[in-house]
Amino acid sequence: MVPRVLNLVPRRRLFLLAAGLLLAGAALLRFIPVERRPFHADEAVQAYQTWQLLRGEGYTYDPADKHGPFLYYAAAGIARVSGWTPASLDESRLRLVTLLAGLGTLALLAGLSARLGAGPALIGTALLAAAPLAVIYDTYFVQEAWFSFFTWALFCALLRLREKPTLPAALLVGGLAGLMQATKETSVLHFAALGLALLATTPWRELARLWPRWLAALGTAVLVYVVFYSAFFTHWSGVVDGLRTYAGYAGRAAASAHTQPWDYYFQLLCPHTREGAHWGEPWLLLAALAGAGFAFFRPASPAHRCLAIFTGSLLGIYSLIPYKTPWLLLTPYAGLALLAGLGVVHAANLLPAKFRVVVAAGLCLGLLTGALVRERNAVGRYASDDRNPYLYQPTSPQFPRLVARLHELAAQAGRPLRVAVVSPDYAWPLPWYFRAEPSFGFFPVPPPQLSLYDVTLTDSRLPSLPPPGAQPFGLRPNVLLWLSRPATAP
């Protein structure tokens, strides 16, 4: 039962109207810049696999450095339902697939009003709706948006199971856990944080009493896992590979090129400057910290404590693992937003009743304004700039120039260009943009007879000097592709 003081918006119709407006605003914020960024290398790799699946080339799980299959099947399914063909797949359409998950997460947060209170839920939803991190990664065609959605859905389902331990509730918990695992293998980290939160806020005997329900949930999770990792019962070794992947993950988490300091996420949210551009969300951090503190005092409920412990432990786990990228913050960020909502409402409740709503609205407006200012920079001026702390190895905004130049050269030649792309990491996202061109070859080192290709694109990280007259095109921070043509080329 939610304490009355946390229900700043007690009327259900008003709450639904506010939640609906927030969702519509969030959709608009995410939809407008959807074409602004060229595909990130990771997005292109996911899109390529979706394209292959849609072309009927099937899917087999690869345990080396890859994630679960859910995103590809979801995108291919939505594509089939929407009538998209492999040729008509593009960035905007594929990003709509993850946008659905992002809006779903916002709806889940708003839906937590029954347990957290309408005030914290609405403010949390508003803060996540305007958060630059969420605006960016809700339209990033990688697994994170769906992963976050399933995690928060599982959070809600677990709270429900604890309150009403019915069989459908247990099956829902299992199904969502299975979908999390089918989306990203790192779900074990989220399971650990959720488990800790549940154990810390529920008497052990009460949880143990539910063992038949837990068994039903486990069975459902395993079933969902097998369905996806076996590529719908066509590739059985994928079921074993899905477990084998953890050996690689353990090594990758310990030592990788993506290693960051333990306080990386804290630094990201603290005020800082990157080559003159100002960033940081200190007020959100402070409000969330206050909310986490209030969660352990009256009139907070076990659901508030569960939220605080889950968010804190998930942030702790991600901070302890050396492998860090900004998008991993997406799930705990939603928790921070809810905690900030809780902090705002509790802080307002310390005041006389007649000031509460006004103060809460003022604080919320201040936080929202800050978020929108950052959001404007993060998806506007610095949408593909590596000074944007929410991005990681972004594709250069000038990359479309290269795509246009290659099309222009092909049009001049009047036939498909013979192109050799020489890059240690295959110059992603370039393979996505020329996925249907059979005369594009991708080499990690220069192939023999390089001069016979019409165009050569050479990665600036290779030791060889760029050929005379070669044109540079930006790929990623500090990585250029040198475009060169032999003298006889068209």
Add this chain to the structure above:
Amino acid sequence: MKTFSFLFCLGLSAIALRADEALTPLKLDYPPPQLTGTPVPAKLKNLEAPNVKPPLIMVPAGVTNLAKGKPVTASDTAPVIGDVTLITDGDKSSDEGSFVELDRGLQWVQIDLGAPAELYAVALWHYHGQARAYLSVIVQVSNDPAFKTDVRTIFNNDDDNKSGFGAGRDPTYLEKNTGRLIPAGKAVARYVRLYSAGNTSNELNHYIEVEVYGRAKP
């Protein structure tokens, strides 16, 4: 003679045989891309060490940097980072606070030398803390502050004429801490205008420093 005829016929036959050989198109290899993980951050490789001396400028006596401390105007009248005075303040480092960031698209900065001068070279430093090349770099000199008349272009690497000043033939170059030295060919002018249209890393335009070497009009 018989031997010669025999050898001649043999040679012709060999040529005929070679001509009869079936020719097949050379097959190139087009391996598909491998699916890779998240790109690893690239370290800087192609920047010169800070102690590398800039290229030598050969000039007659009396030639100095006329741009130092001179007023600068820009197409972006309210830069988000820095201000245009940084362009002629003598600081060539790429540290924070040393550069001005102009908006997206084609932007220009213009230096007023105060009086017409005989110009020998323009030295230009865009942001050089990262491996990047600025696009559509055009340097013009004129005695008309509006650059409508008497405009002479001394550098233009806008090879596809995106900026509308005509396709340039100068090379695109990677930014380095030694800057880019552009000969001015003794052009007599009071104003120097420099264009760019983003860079290979982002869409924005940055200037750290511009030096204009010349002497008062003789």
